[in-house]
Amino acid sequence: MRRATWLRALVVAWLGLLVALPVGALLWKGLAGGVDGIVEALGSPGCRDALRVSLWTTCVSTLLASVLGTVLAWALVRWEFPGRRLLDTLVDLPVAMPTLVIGLLLVAATGPLSLPGAWLGALGVQVAYAPAGIVAALVFVSLPLVVRAVEPALAELDPAEEEAARTMGADELTVLRRVLLPPVVPAIAAGAVQALARAIAEFGSVAAVSGNVPGRTLTVPVWILGEVESGRADRAAAVSVLLLGLALGLHALGRALAARAVGRPHG
Numbered sequence: 001m002r003r004a005t006w007l008r009a010l011v012v013a014w015l016g017l018l019v020a021l022p023v024g025a026l027l028w029k030g031l032a033g034g035v036d037g038i039v040e041a042l043g044s045p046g047c048r049d050a051l052r053v054s055l056w057t058t059c060v061s062t063l064l065a066s067v068l069g070t071v072l073a074w075a076l077v078r079w080e081f082p083g084r085r086l087l088d089t090l091v092d093l094p095v096a097m098p099t100l101v102i103g104l105l106l107v108a109a110t111g112p113l114s115l116p117g118a119w120l121g122a123l124g125v126q127v128a129y130a131p132a133g134i135v136a137a138l139v140f141v142s143l144p145l146v147v148r149a150v151e152p153a154l155a156e157l158d159p160a161e162e163e164a165a166r167t168m169g170a171d172e173l174t175v176l177r178r179v180l181l182p183p184v185v186p187a188i189a190a191g192a193v194q195a196l197a198r199a200i201a202e203f204g205s206v207a208a209v210s211g212n213v214p215g216r217t218l219t220v221p222v223w224i225l226g227e228v229e230s231g232r233a234d235r236a237a238a239v240s241v242l243l244l245g246l247a248l249g250l251h252a253l254g255r256a257l258a259a260r261a262v263g264r265p266h267g
Helices: 003-030 034-043 044-080 082-089 100-111 116-123 129-155 158-169 172-200 204-209 221-227 233-262
Strands: none
Touching: 003 233, 034 044, 034 233, 044 082, 044 129, 044 158, 044 172, 044 221, 100 116, 100 204, 129 172, 129 204, 158 172, 158 221, 172 233, 204 221, 221 233
16 A cells, blocks of 8 residues: 555656646746737737648648548448558557657658659649648648547447438438438547647647748747747747647547547437
8 A cells, every 4th residue: 555655656746747847837937928928929920920820731631630530430440451450550650650750751752852742843732841741741640539539439330220221212422411420520520629739739740841931831839949949938938828728728628529429329
C-alpha cells in the first residue's frame, strides 16, 4: 500500500513537471497583459495574416480528412482485400512519426527536385512550399483521428438493415442516406472535431513543407515561434493561450461527440 502511494505521488509529480508547470508558465505569461494584451497580439498585421491562413487551411484539411477518413474506415471495416492488415497499421503511422519528419517526407515527395514535384510543376501545380502543402500535411496528421472515430460506428451497423431496405425497393443512395449515414454521422462529427483540434495547432510538418511565407503560407504556430525568436515572447504567449484554449475546447467537444456516438442506439 505504501509502495502504491509513493508510485502515485511520483506519477503526479511527473505530470506536474511535464504538463502543469509549462502550462502554468504559459498562462502566467500570456495573461499578464489581460484581455487587452491578447487583443493587441491578435490585431498585429502578421498575426492577422497567419490566422487567416491557419483558419482556411485547417477547415479545408478537416473536410478532406473527414471524407477520406470515412471512406478509409468503411474499406477497413467492410472489405476484405490483400494488404488490409498493413493498411490498418499504416493508418496510425502519422501518430507515431515526428511531425517534422512528415513534413520533410512531403517535401521529398512533392518538392521541385522530385519527379512527382517536377511533373506537378509542369502542370502548374505546386504542393511543397505552397498552401496545398499545408493542407496535405494537415490531412496526413489528422486522418487517423477520423478513421479511428468512425470505425466503431461502422462496425456496429447491422447489414441486415441494409438488405431489408434494398428488399423494400430502396436504391443505393436511399440506403446511404436513410440507413447508413444517420448512425455514423455523430462519429464522423467527433472525428472531424478532433481532426480540427489537431490541425489548428500543428507545427512540425507545416513548418517543413509550407515555406513560411507571411500572408501566404505562414500559419499561427509558426508565427508564434517567429515572435519568440524576435524577442516578443509576451505577444507569442498571448496568442498561444488563445490557441491552447481553442484546442482544449475542441478536444472536449470531440470526446463528448465520440461518447454520444458510442452510446447511440442503432436500429
